[in-house]
Amino acid sequence: MFPYELAAATGVLIVFLYVVKNRRRGMLPPSPRRCRCWLQLRYGGGGILYLQLGRRRTLVVSTAAAATDLFRNHDLAFASRPRSMSAEKLMNVSFAPYGESWRRGKKVAVVHLLSPRRVESFAPVRAAEVARSSRGPAAARRLGRPWRADAGFQPEDLLPDVPARIVRWATGLDKKLDDIAEAWDKFLSKIVASHEEKRANGVGDEDEEDFLYVLLRLRREGADGLELTDDRIKATVKDMIVGATETSSQTLEWAMAEVVANPRVMTKLQDEIARVVATADQPTIAEAVLNKMEYLKAVFKEVLRLHAPAPLLVPHESTIPAVVQGYEIPAKTSLFVNVWAIGRDPAAWDAPEEFRPERFVGGSGGGPPVDFRGTDYQLIPFGAGRRICPGINFALPILEIALAGLLRHFDWELPAGMSPADLDMVEEPGLTTPRRVPLVLVPECRTLAQGQPALQ
Numbered sequence: 528m529f530p531y532e533l534a535a536a537t538g539v540l541i542v543f544l545y546v547v548k549n550r551r552r553g554m555l556p557p558s559p560r561r562c563r564c565w566l567q568l569r570y571g572g573g574g575i576l577y578l579q580l581g582r583r584r585t586l587v588v589s590t591a592a593a594a595t596d597l598f599r600n601h602d603l604a605f606a607s608r609p610r611s612m613s614a615e616k617l618m619n620v621s622f623a624p625y626g627e628s629w630r631r632g633k634k635v636a637v638v639h640l641l642s643p644r645r646v647e648s649f650a651p652v653r654a655a656e657v658a659r660s661s662r663g664p665a666a667a668r669r670l671g672r673p674w675r676a677d678a679g680f681q682p683e684d685l686l687p688d689v690p691a692r693i694v695r696w697a698t699g700l701d702k703k704l705d706d707i708a709e710a711w712d713k714f715l716s717k718i719v720a721s722h723e724e725k726r727a728n729g730v731g732d733e734d735e736e737d738f739l740y741v742l743l744r745l746r747r748e749g750a751d752g753l754e755l756t757d758d759r760i761k762a763t764v765k766d767m768i769v770g771a772t773e774t775s776s777q778t779l780e781w782a783m784a785e786v787v788a789n790p791r792v793m794t795k796l797q798d799e800i801a802r803v804v805a806t807a808d809q810p811t812i813a814e815a816v817l818n819k820m821e822y823l824k825a826v827f828k829e830v831l832r833l834h835a836p837a838p839l840l841v842p843h844e845s846t847i848p849a850v851v852q853g854y855e856i857p858a859k860t861s862l863f864v865n866v867w868a869i870g871r872d873p874a875a876w877d878a879p880e881e882f883r884p885e886r887f888v889g890g891s892g893g894g895p896p897v898d899f900r901g902t903d904y905q906l907i908p909f910g911a912g913r914r915i916c917p918g919i920n921f922a923l924p925i926l927e928i929a930l931a932g933l934l935r936h937f938d939w940e941l942p943a944g945m946s947p948a949d950l951d952m953v954e955e956p957g958l959t960t961p962r963r964v965p966l967v968l969v970p971e972c973r974t975l976a977q978g979q980p981a982l983q
């Protein structure tokens with residue numbers, strides 16, 4: 528070939544590769560040039576953005592319309608989780624990739640541990656805990672701040688395997704994770720052993736079983752192919768503890784903050800509680816009456832709209848290519864669903880920045896009110912689709928009975944000299960949303976209807 532022919536062929540090849548590369552790039556969603564805060568990554572083309580985070584292709588969905596397309600049409604494609612060493616060492620169902628092992632683990636959680644019947648059987652435990660916490664004004668004075676578990680990527684997860692291993696080793700992260708895993712293992716092994724011993728002595732009948740008794744019984748009965756090894760049982764219990772604690776405590780803390788920031792809401796809630804809990808001599812509220820507290824339920828929807836504890840859900844990952852909002856998303860793309868932004872999407876909500884539980888009372892246009900169980904995609908603090916949180920029925924009665932108990936027995940005020948306008952309502956930046964400034968409130972004991980003090 529003559530040199531000029533070679534040059535021409537090379538030129539054509541370069542132009543061809545350039546066009547192909549840019550055509551492919553053009554099919555991906557837009558990417559921001561700079562990104563200061565994840566939660567503010569809101570509205571790209573069609574409500575989706577594309578980021579290259581180290582080796583990870585990452586999609587961020589941040590409008591209700593894009594979330595609807597995603598969960599209605601591509602739930603299966605995005606039902607897996609990206610690999611994360613820390614998650615692998617510490618978790619079971621929550622961070623497992625999509626597949627048989629995850630399916631079995633989730634079945635145990637949904638069918639055996641968190642079914643409505645099982646949750647109902649824990650009612651006496653909830654009542655005792657609420658009574659105990661209401662009696663401790665000291666504890667009520669300062670709503671505590673739980674430990675944090677970042678449910679996302681660690682920086683080294685964004686690196687290829689070998690450098691990631693070196694970083695984990697050099698920063699001591701590997702050792703730290705191993706130490707945490709070992710501490711969990713010791714703690715859980717002890718509890719498993721003591722449960723097995725008590726069971727051997729005939730303690731724990733089926734109606735009073737806690738999670739661990741249920742799992743040990745399923746193992747004895749050889750429940751359908753669940754393969755409940757010791758490790759699996761411990762990992763499942765760990766999943767329940769980690770899934771339930773920080774999410775619930777953060778939601779309760781934000782609920783108290785919003786109620787105190789909006790005294791009108793506190794009065795309305797206290798009126799509802801007084802109306803529904805007619806017998807003032809009952810120290811605790813019976814769970815059966817919670818269903819009559821429509822405003823209380825609306826308050827939690829509004830709290831979770833504005834302060835979902837996992838504002839980007841838990842990262843998902845695609846296993847096959849998918850076309851979302853007209854963009855081609857390759858397999859092995861990580862997905863963050865920005866529920867923080869979706870809860871504030873002006874196309875889905877009137878006055879989205881206002882705390883207004885009334886928006887959930889009755890349905891607009893006569894339809895049922897928007898719910899958060901994974902079918903109304905403008906409100907998905909528990910996620911949606913295959914990966915939806917299995918703990919909704921477990922979390923709600925705890926939250927509702929705790930808030931109702933705290934407001935029934937106390938009026939809550941800000942420390943002297945502070946007004947609601949001074950309350951800092953900003954989240955700490957990160958992948959969970961604790962308050963940037965911990966909440967400090969002053970409880971004032973209330974007098975119930977028949978004149979006796981709420982708590983002796």
Ligand code: HEM
Nearest residue numbers: 620621770771774837840841908909910914916918921922
């Ligand atoms: C206010 C309370 C709670 C909130 C807001 C919440 C939220 C979430 C979210 C956002 C996810 C990830 C969904 C996704 O990936 O798309 C999740 C998953 C999960 N949650 Fe919850 N959660 C709460 C309480 C609980 C409780 C009480 C339990 C158990 C007792 C629990 C157990 C789990 C488990 C096991 C998963 C993993 C599901 C899977 O990967 O398939 N959660 N939760």
